[in-house]
Amino acid sequence: MTEVLVSHEIPGGAAWSVLVRGGRELKLTALAAGANCSALLFAAGHPVDRLNVPDTLKAQMSARIHPPMVLMSDRGTALCSVTGSSLDWHDALCGHSCDAHLERFGPSSYTAGRNTWRRSARAGLLGELRKHGRGPADLHACVNFFAKAATSGDGTLTFLPGHAKAGDWVTLRAEQDVLVVLSTSPHPLDPQWTPAAVLAEIGPGDAAGDDDPSWTFRAESARALRAAKEVLA
Template sequence: MATATTYGARDHARAQEGTRAEAMPVVPATDWPAPPCSAGHLVWAETVAGGNYTHRVLARGTELRLTDLRGDACAHVVLYADGRPWERLNVADTVKVQWNAYLTKGRLLLSGQGRVLASLTEDTGGRHDALCGTSTLARNTARYGDGSPQSPSPAGRELLKLAALKNGLEPRDLPPSIAFFQGVEVRDDGSADFTGSAGPGASVTLRAEQDLVVLVANVPHPLDPRPEYVSTPLEVLAWRAAPTAAGDPFREAAPEGRRAFLNTAEFLAARGQS
């Protein structure tokens, strides 16, 4: 179809309606072919290409599942309390308050205010990282020749900046991210050992404990030793559910978690949310 004229370009664009690409959002999400819940509950369905990003505002109680489809995705995630960008993921507090640097089922993602942003309710992979953050423009330029967002090797921070801007946030609002699906372990001498992927099909599920802004960049882990830029598709699905209730094992597993949930409940109650 000729696109040299405005009419031709219009007809070509309209002809793409209904076309499905490997990596794209599905709108409405309820058209996703195999939802993990009642199809009517699905609110976000997208496949994020390697070297790309996505973002969404999710209501409290929503469950978000990330899946590494081919074994070389790495989801760098930042969370904010919706409407309060100063309350955002604090990786240092997430690690130190829970006395554990390794993310897995049962861990909580905490804000700097000592409140729970999300609970990690399922984890089939076990290889994640809360220590190294994401890649930068300078590092990717030195390593791959370019790290700009439109390049073949975009840096995670550059993509997260774009996602942040689309939610009214500025680069200064970006805290360190956490990474799912590419693992790091700390050696006895304090250095970091890259443990790589758990393989295709690994997934994690997060439960939103407040209304959240979610930013995700799917780029190689900064410690990935391979000389080439390797990043494969990431599946993102979210569905309506309920926040963690009083008495739930996630709230009662440890004193630190109980206090974080109490802080969250008190704050939400003052805002008229139970």
């Protein structure tokens, strides 16, 4: 990223939201090992169009998110393209953590813990959604950037601790104006509560040419990108 227009460090176990204009790039960087960043995406110009993880995976024949995949909406339009990453696996199967996932770590409250108070991704995401006039009905299947949960031969999902190291990164190119909602609470299958901070940076993105990897990845990817191009037109 040659120019940074917006930079924000999201503390571990916190949440943040930002509007990313079409054509700009969002870079997420893990600031410590074991980072997790649960992400919700919404088409800013449409009241209900949002990330559809099942369609994104099915259309691109994948059980994980990796470059140069396109993150698709309910209407089949591209929200963001994954333009680069230091990791080849970002979880899209397990969803975000809920309050019940935190019970195994014992009681926690702001009164007792102040800034170390444990909050689930659901709590953080809802707090950010309310800032934009949204609520529980807007929660949807998320991408857990920096996390890996793979299936074994019998179909069991196994979480891989320490998948991300400090400095690992992923870049997303907004294909239309996109509301991005992020939580850095640990992955729901993480056996430890060790939330890591994530740096979010927004800058100008490179224009996609005819040989852009996301456009040439699959016919379904190109179709979603063409639909997003019509939104921006």
